[in-house]
Structures are given as C-alpha cells and as structure tokens.
Amino acid sequence: MPNGSVAAIDLGATSGRVVVGRIASGAGAGSVSLEIVQRFPNNPVHHWEGSAEGLHWNLLEQYRAIRIGLRAALKSEGALASAAVDSWGLDYGLLRAGGELAGNPFHYRDERTARGVEAVSALVSDEELYAINGLQFMPINSVYQLADDRLQGRLTAESRALLIPDLITYWLTGQLVAERTNASTTGLLDVTTRAWATSLFSRLGLPTGLFPTLVDPGTSVGPLLPGLAAEVGASIPVHTVGSHDTASAVVGLPVTDESFAYVSCGTWALVGVELEQPVLTEAGRLENFTNEGGVDGRIRYLKNIMGLWIQSESIRTWEHEGQTIDLPVLLAEAAALPGGSHFDANHPRLLAPGDMPARIAECCEEAGQPVPRTPAEFVRAINESLADAFAAAVHSAAALSGKDVRVVHIAGGGSQNELLCQLAADRLGLPVVAGPVEATALGNVLVQARAVGLVPADGSLESLRALVAASAHTRRYEPRARTS
Numbered sequence: 441m442p443n444g445s446v447a448a449i450d451l452g453a454t455s456g457r458v459v460v461g462r463i464a465s466g467a468g469a470g471s472v473s474l475e476i477v478q479r480f481p482n483n484p485v486h487h488w489e490g491s492a493e494g495l496h497w498n499l500l501e502q503y504r505a506i507r508i509g510l511r512a513a514l515k516s517e518g519a520l521a522s523a524a525v526d527s528w529g530l531d532y533g534l535l536r537a538g539g540e541l542a543g544n545p546f547h548y549r550d551e552r553t554a555r556g557v558e559a560v561s562a563l564v565s566d567e568e569l570y571a572i573n574g575l576q577f578m579p580i581n582s583v584y585q586l587a588d589d590r591l592q593g594r595l596t597a598e599s600r601a602l603l604i605p606d607l608i609t610y611w612l613t614g615q616l617v618a619e620r621t622n623a624s625t626t627g628l629l630d631v632t633t634r635a636w637a638t639s640l641f642s643r644l645g646l647p648t649g650l651f652p653t654l655v656d657p658g659t660s661v662g663p664l665l666p667g668l669a670a671e672v673g674a675s676i677p678v679h680t681v682g683s684h685d686t687a688s689a690v691v692g693l694p695v696t697d698e699s700f701a702y703v704s705c706g707t708w709a710l711v712g713v714e715l716e717q718p719v720l721t722e723a724g725r726l727e728n729f730t731n732e733g734g735v736d737g738r739i740r741y742l743k744n745i746m747g748l749w750i751q752s753e754s755i756r757t758w759e760h761e762g763q764t765i766d767l768p769v770l771l772a773e774a775a776a777l778p779g780g781s782h783f784d785a786n787h788p789r790l791l792a793p794g795d796m797p798a799r800i801a802e803c804c805e806e807a808g809q810p811v812p813r814t815p816a817e818f819v820r821a822i823n824e825s826l827a828d829a830f831a832a833a834v835h836s837a838a839a840l841s842g843k844d845v846r847v848v849h850i851a852g853g854g855s856q857n858e859l860l861c862q863l864a865a866d867r868l869g870l871p872v873v874a875g876p877v878e879a880t881a882l883g884n885v886l887v888q889a890r891a892v893g894l895v896p897a898d899g900s901l902e903s904l905r906a907l908v909a910a911s912a913h914t915r916r917y918e919p920r921a922r923t924s
C-alpha cells in the first residue's frame with residue numbers, strides 16, 4: 441500500500457475546514473491521520489431577495505477560504521493525490537443557462553419552506569412521495585425549497601441546480617455532476633432505482649434536466665481548472681466522495697461490531713442504522729424515518745434530531761444578551777446538577793434561528809416539566825432531552841428495520857460532550873463508543889484515498905472502518921443503572 445495525502449473539504453453549518461488526510465502503509469491495516477490546515481467560520485447572512493429578506497449561505501466566502509486551504513495543503517504535502525468536497529445536505533445553488541450563479545444559495549432554515557410544503561402537498565400526497573423517495577418529511581427538504589423557487593419565478597427551463605458540494609466541485613473543475621448520496625436528500629431521487637424521479641419533477645412542474653447526471657462516491661471528476669491550479673501551487677485530481685456529510689461520517693466510524701447504530705452529532709444529530717435495502721413501511725414513514733443513500737449503495741436508515749443546534753443557538757442568545765459563556769465550564773456545571781427537565785428536543789419550533797431558551801421554556805411547560813432558570817439548567821435539560829431522543833430513535837430504527845443493535849457510535853462534535861455521551865448510554869441501556877470528532881473528514885478522506893489506490897485492495901467499507909478503528913481516538917461509556 442503506497443503512502444500518500446489527499447485533501448478533504450468539509451463544510452459544516454457552523455464552520456468549514458480543509459483537512460489533509462495522510463494514509464500510511466505499515467504493519468497490519470496501515471493508518472490514516474488528519475491535519476486541519478484551514479478552519480473557517482460559516483456565518484449565514486440575511487439579505488434582500490427580490491421581495492423579502494432571506495437567509496442565505498455566504499458561499500463565496502467559503503470558497504475563498506477553501507482556495508487558501510488547498511494552497512496550505514499543497515505547501516505542507518508537496519503534492520495531493522486527490523481532493524473532494526462534502527457538506528450539509530439539501531441546499532443548492534441555481535445556475536443560469538451560462539453557468540453563472542443566480543444568487544446566493546438559500547439556507548434551509550429560511551422560513552420560505554412553509555410555502556413549498558403547501559405547494560408540493562397540493563400535487564403529491566405524503567404517502568406517494570415516501571413510496572418514491574423514502575425520505576423523512578422535513579419542511580427543509582430540497583423538494584420544498586425548489587417548489588418555492590418555482591412559485592417565486594426563480595426557475596426557467598434552462599436553470600441548473602447544484603447541491604452545495606457539487607457547486608464547489610463545479611467551481612474547482614468546471615464539471616457538472618450530482619453526487620448520489622447528497623442527491624438522496626433532495627426528495628427527488630427514486631430510492632429504489634437510485635435515479636432521478638423524473639415523473640416527480642414533471643408533476644411538480646420542475647424542469648426534468650434541473651440537476652446534472654448522477655455519479656457515485658469515488659468518481660473522478662477532473663483536475664483543478666488551470667487558473668486555480670496556478671493559484672494554489674499545483675493541479676489536484678478532484679473526486680466525489682459521500683458528499684452528504686452524514687454519508688461520509690457513517691464511513692468514518694470505528695466499527696468493530698457489525699451490530700451497531702450511530703449518532704452523527706454536530707449541528708444536527710443523525711440517528712440510525714446502516715442497511716443494505718430501504719425500509720419503506722407505513723410504520724417507518726409515520727415515525728419519520730428516512731432512507732438516505734450511503735457510500736457503496738448502503739442505506740442510511742435514520743432520523744434527524746435537532747442536535748447541538750439547540751445548545752449553540754441558546755448560547756448565541758445568552759451572549760447576545762451580554763452574558764459571557766464558557767462552554768466547558770457550563771457543561772461541567774450542568775453535569776454537576778442532580779438532573780434536569782425533559783422536553784421534546786425535536787419540536788418544530790426549535791428549527792428556526794431565534795431566542796432558543798424562550799422556546800425551550802415553552803417546550804418544558806408543555807411537557808409539564810420545571811422551566812430551567814440558569815444557563816446550566818438549560819444545558820442540562822438540552823442534554824437530557826437529546827439523550828432521550830437519541831435512545832428513542834435508536835430503538836425505533838432497530839425495531840423498524842429488524843437490525844440487531846449492541847453498540848452505539850457517537851461521532852462528530854457531540855462525541856466530545858461527556859455529559860451527553862454518558863446520558864445517551866444510560867438512556868439506551870447500551871455501550872456508547874464516542875469518537876472520532878472528525879468522522880466526516882475521515883470518511884471523505886478514505887473514499888477518495890480508495891479511489892486513487894491508497895487503501896488496501898479489497899476496499900470494502902468494513903476495511904475502511906477497520907482503518908479508522910486502528911487510527912482514531914475513541915472513548916467507551918457503559919450504561920449506568922437507573923437511580924430514579
């Protein structure tokens with residue numbers, strides 16, 4: 441197995457990074473290590489959009505930082521065997537016929553989605569939609585956003601839509617592709633055939649050629665555009681990976697027991713199991729389970745839970761009010777409390793930006809629970825309630841899919857939160873393996889490394905995960921007996 445380096449461009453809803461992944465041969469499976477060479481904030485912006493203010497991603501700023509990151513990566517490595525992009529799902533940029541961007545991409549937390557839901561439901565029932573796309577109902581799904589674009593006259597027959605990682609890949613290479621794992625989050629991919637659901641496009645009045653040709657993770661897209669290669673210092677072959685961040689995170693799990701469930705915990709917490717085939721039952725639909733596409737044709741049977749968003753948005757509110765918040769101290773104070781209130785951590789009122797503590801207070805009242813008073817009490821309630829939601833979703837995923845679950849992996853930023861991991865183990869009644877923090881970047885790195893021949897020959901997901909297990913830092917939490 442040769443040694444080599446690749447660059448993962450991993451864009452999250454709160455920050456992005458360019459990460460160098462180094463693959464080293466050696467005894468056994470070899471190893472993979474990461475170095476973050478560029479980290480940059482992702483601050484959405486409100487701006488005027490024809491008839492109203494909208495919430496948008498500042499994508500050009502992200503792209504500027506990516507170019508700096510690629511230059512830094514090349515400076516450190518000399519050469520890169522590949523680069524690839526992943527990001528949050530659902531959102532897209534619209535291109536005009538000439539290929540230029542028709543406005544800043546919308547943020548999925550913009551309130552426009554309500555109009556889109558109404559428009560789609562009037563044309564296709566929820567049951568029928570689920571039978572085609574296998575996707576959980578979320579008002580933020582691309583299909584609802586596109587329905588609103590249509591209503592607002594933003595689409596023409598020539599419009600092209602590129603999901604965020606595909607848009608960055610287009611700017612890097614000049615090539616238009618639609619990577620399949622992220623395409624599965626749009627609501628417009630047929631979950632059974634894994635092709636665009638063209639009849640759905642027609643019924644919803646969307647141009648059938650809106651998205652480009654689908655490609656799988658690990659596809660060679662092309663080299664950097666010449667001007668860009670000159671700017672960053674060398675050409676780099678660009679590949680697709682599981683460009684939906686959650687698909688990459690599921691690749692980057694340190695799995696040693698195949699009877700596993702996962703919680704990919706960042707801004708969102710994605711909770712579920714990996715399957716070979718979709719589960720399209722009415723029971724699954726009613727519990728809002730989704731069948732998103734994974735790397736190598738696997739199915740990510742999961743559910744979106746609000747995740748660390750409700751904690752970070754609470755902190756933003758307190759800081760806005762003039763309080764100084766030190767998260768590690770706050771978490772320690774929260775952990776020292778004897779317990780906390782429990783509320784529905786997936787309540788729709790927690791989706792939009794705003795005064796999160798006030799909304800949590802409403803949720804607690806509705807649940808007949810004491811309303812937290814201090815930031816520590818709020819944070820304890822948030823972590824108790826997230827742990828409840830994780831446990832419920834894992835148990836439902838197992839019951840609905842028939843998959844045996846003996847261990848739960850918590851990866852991403854939430855894996856560093858000891859309070860959350862311990863509470864999750866307690867509620868689950870199962871061991872939790874926490875880490876790696878950078879599961880998404882690892883999954884991105886490994887799939888492109890496989891595409892360029894830097895990982896062992898058999899190249900199965902299981903062998904990639906064995907490499908993660910051999911290389912990553914993890915911590916195990918055993919469930920504690922219930923005292924109350």
Ligand code: LFR
Pocket residue numbers: 453527528529530531548684685686706707708710744
């Ligand atoms: C996680 C994630 C989720 C998706 C949400 C919005 O970062 O990609 O999987 O539902 O963000 O795109």
